Amino acid sequence: EVQLLESGGDLVPPGGSLRLSCAASGFTFAAYPMSWVRQAPGKGLEWLSVISGSYNKIHYAESVKGRFTVSRDNSRNTLYLQMNALGAADTAVYYCARASLFLSEAPLDFWGQGTLVTVSS
């Protein structure tokens, strides 16, 4: 059974940093691109970033480029999102999600339950 479990969400002051993790199980993690998607309170889904299985393709949404860094450790079956220079607009539930194909450009077929990041003083 495919499982994705995010962790690391917290209350952080404006300008602060946070690292989210996503532990994967039930599939060959290294074979699949993985994305981060967020949903701010009362808002829609916003795709943030994708990293290919072999690390050689990484892409970010403009809204987080230069502030967020996606990485993965295939030996630990874990995906990460390092978030810096956080602002109130970054307050959201953050989801990790698996690409349904061995391509970064693919539907997202499995999602974690999400982790809440709140940016506030």
Add this chain to the structure above:
Amino acid sequence: DIVMTQSPDSLAVSLGERATFNCKSGQSVFFPSNNKNYVAWYQKKPGQPPKLLISWASIRESGVPDRFSGSGSGTDFTLTISSLQAEDVAVYYCQQYYTLPLTFGGGTKVEIK
């Protein structure tokens, strides 16, 4: 970036009736070499992660009830629920995966009339 525009923002439908909502992409997401449209539909309920319902504009995921169907090509796409059930109350999002960045529509909220 490919902008995905959904309409309406919300929709109230009686139980058992048909619900239809639309998604328009800012440019074609049809790839002629494989004859596929790179659009997916997701269902999002409060407190739950999104659930992939349909990919390639019209292919239902395993386990998705057949009352859900997707159609369209090029830039215009539709998700139809043929007979609305109480458990279908949710927000529905379209997404293009033709190119990066992946982009979602703003969502359509479906409620019971």
